[in-house]
Amino acid sequence: MGDLGQGFREFRLDVGEGELDDLRGRLERVRWPDELSGVGWAYGIPLSEVRELVRYWREEYDWRAAEARINEWPQYTTEIDGATVHFAYLRSPEPRATPLLMTHGWPGSFVEFQRVAGPLTDPRAHGGDPADAFHLVLPHIPGFALSGPTTEPGWEFKRVARAFGTLMERLGYERYGVQGGDWGAAVSRELGRARPGNVVGVHLNLLPGAGATSEPPPEELAALDPAERERTLASWERYRVWARERQGYADIQSTRPQTLAYALNDSPVGQLAWIGEKFAEWSDPRTPVDRDRMLTNVMLYWLTGTVGSAARIYYERAHADHHGQPPEVSKTPTALADFPRDNFIPLRHIAERTDRIVRWTSYDRGGHFPAMEVPESLVEDVRAFFRQLSPESAS
Numbered sequence: 001m002g003d004l005g006q007g008f009r010e011f012r013l014d015v016g017e018g019e020l021d022d023l024r025g026r027l028e029r030v031r032w033p034d035e036l037s038g039v040g041w042a043y044g045i046p047l048s049e050v051r052e053l054v055r056y057w058r059e060e061y062d063w064r065a066a067e068a069r070i071n072e073w074p075q076y077t078t079e080i081d082g083a084t085v086h087f088a089y090l091r092s093p094e095p096r097a098t099p100l101l102m103t104h105g106w107p108g109s110f111v112e113f114q115r116v117a118g119p120l121t122d123p124r125a126h127g128g129d130p131a132d133a134f135h136l137v138l139p140h141i142p143g144f145a146l147s148g149p150t151t152e153p154g155w156e157f158k159r160v161a162r163a164f165g166t167l168m169e170r171l172g173y174e175r176y177g178v179q180g181g182d183w184g185a186a187v188s189r190e191l192g193r194a195r196p197g198n199v200v201g202v203h204l205n206l207l208p209g210a211g212a213t214s215e216p217p218p219e220e221l222a223a224l225d226p227a228e229r230e231r232t233l234a235s236w237e238r239y240r241v242w243a244r245e246r247q248g249y250a251d252i253q254s255t256r257p258q259t260l261a262y263a264l265n266d267s268p269v270g271q272l273a274w275i276g277e278k279f280a281e282w283s284d285p286r287t288p289v290d291r292d293r294m295l296t297n298v299m300l301y302w303l304t305g306t307v308g309s310a311a312r313i314y315y316e317r318a319h320a321d322h323h324g325q326p327p328e329v330s331k332t333p334t335a336l337a338d339f340p341r342d343n344f345i346p347l348r349h350i351a352e353r354t355d356r357i358v359r360w361t362s363y364d365r366g367g368h369f370p371a372m373e374v375p376e377s378l379v380e381d382v383r384a385f386f387r388q389l390s391p392e393s394a395s
Contacts, residue, residue, distance in 0.1 A: 004076055004089070007170060011075040011086060011146070013067050015303055020063060023268055023302065027058045030269045045277040053276055054269055057295055066296040069114070073138075077146075078170065080163040083155065086146035087139035087167065092121040094133035098200070098386055099173040101137045101164060101191070105182020105206075106310060107275040108369065109145045109300045110138040111293055115375035120382065132383040137171065139164060141183060141313065145300040149309035156316035157183060161190035165198065174198060177386055181205035182368065183313060189355070192332035202334040203385050205370050205378065209327045210336075210351040211344035212236035228349060235345035242343060246281070249274070253314035261308025271307055272298050282368035284341035289372045327354045335359035335385040337378060341367035359385050 035047040073088040088110055091097075100120070104112045113136070119126040120134045140147035142155050142163060164187060168176055177200050180188035185206040192202035212235040221229050252260055264271045272295075279294045301307045317323055334355045338346055340363065351357055361381055366374035 004171070008076045008078050011077050013070050013075075013146070015063070015067060019303060024058065026268050027054055030054060030267075041281070045273050045280065049280070050269065050273050050276070053272055053291070053295075056291065057268075057272065061292060061295050063296075063299060066292065066299065070111070070296075073117070075146075078167065080142075080166050081159070082152060083142040083150050083163065084147055085139055085142060085163060085167060087137055089171070090117055090121045090136040090138070092133040092135050094122075094124070094130045096131075097121070097133035097135045099137065099168070099171075099176035100134040100382075100386075101139070101168060101176060101178045101188070103139065103141065103164065103178070103180035103184030103187045104144070105180070105184045106144070106313065107278050107297065107301070108182070109297050110140055111296050111300065112369060112371045113138055114293065116371045116379050116382075119375070119379045123383070128383070132387060134177075134382075134386075137168065137176075139167060141187070141310075143306060143309040143312055145304050145306055145310070148304060148306035150312070153312075154316060155313060156320045157186040157313070158190050158194075158320070158322070159316075160313075161187045161194060165191055165195050168198070175200050177201045177203065179203040179205075179382060181370065189327075189330060189334070192334065193328055193330035196330075196332045199332050201386055201389050202330070202332050203337070203382050204334065205337045205339060206342060206344070206368070207334075207336050207346045207351050207355065209354070210346040210348075211239055212347060212350075213239055224349060228347070231345060232347055232349075235347055238343075238345050246343070249278070250314055253311040254318035255315065257308055257311040257315050260311060264307045265305055268298075268302055271302055274307075275301065279369065282341075282343055283373055284339070284365055284367040287365055287367065287373035289369055293372055329354050331356050333358045333389060335381070336361070337370065337381040338362040339366035339368075339370050339374070339377075340364060343368055359388065 073090060075088050077084050077086045102113055104110055117136055121136055123132045124130040141160050143150040175198060178188040178191050185204045186208050188202055188204060189208060192199040212232055216232050216236055264274055275298050279289045283289050334357055336346060348360055363377050366377060370378040
């Protein structure tokens with residue numbers, strides 16, 4: 001692992017056996033709740049699902065194998081704005097590779113990118129064009145997993161974007177691309193908006209604020225072509241279902257993350273149910289998230305005690321001065337990879353009010369976690385987007 005110089009510390013994950021023994025003991029002593037019969041997922045993740053996940057976690061999941069795979073990546077930490085920022089830094093063997101900052105969301109981690117890192121950094125070795133290579137910077141958001149916990153309030157997505165811009169400066173990159181979904185989309189979009197002189201392009205698999213969050217007025221619908229009109233009505237219906245049935249976790253994390261943290265930080269089964277439900281419900285059932293990778297994400301929150309500090313990003317957004325305001329206009333070239341089973345249906349006519357959309361691709365498979373569900377589609381979309389940008393824009 002190469003030395004990045006002053007201000008960076010090399011990092012290697014090395015969990016003590018005592019921590020794993022404690023986890024195994026807690027999994028063996030779980031106190032199960034009751035459950036209504038015949039209700040399926042209506043009240044939350046079913047007892048049978050969690051029982052099987054816990055059995056697998058306790059008896060078959062191999063943390064040491066997951067830890068070894070994580071440690072295949074060169075990793076570092078640095079201090080930015082009072083927070084520890086942990087990141088993997090994967091330099092491409094191609095000297096003209098484009099620097100690309102990829103940011104995860106909640107309840108994920110940089111493990112989300114394990115299936116795309118190889119093809120993006122070394123396309124030559126994966127049947128691709130070496131001209132499509134990237135140097136990858138994969139940070140954890142402050143407060144999340146190995147970048148946490150944070151020790152002061154105020155870490156909403158704009159502050160995270162400023163910190164990641166500083167990180168790229170320290171790495172010596174004046175021009176680079178950004179990519180993300182979920183909170184990573186909010187961070188990536190903000191970086192592109194705030195630093196158009198540095199960010200060559202913004203690639204997203206979720207576009208914040210681009211869905212229908214209120215009933216579309218008749219005059220808006222009348223101005224749309226039939227396909228966009230139908231999509232707008234579908235977007236509104238999906239949002240209505242979301243607000244009625246699935247918004248509760250975000251409301252709690254936006255208002256009482258500390259109260260929630262006591263339960264989730266003390267119970268690995270509680271943490272598994274809270275996080276595992278999202279991986280199950282937010283992914284395309286045709287492309288489910290691998291169970292071992294889901295558990296590795298849970299493990300990173302459990303072992304670092306950051307389930308509470310990660311949840312605080314919801315509180316910080318909800319209490320930020322800019323919350324509820326329309327998105328600020330971004331002039332940086334932006335691409336959206338639209339996956340059909342994501343939580344919201346984005347609308348191009350809304351996105352183009354505030355974003356410079358130069359590529360919009362809708363796929364027929366995949367959900368909220370495309371890097372884990374349909375990595376080939378995400379890789380090709382990222383490659384195609386940056387390929388269409390001017391070659392002199394990255395350095």
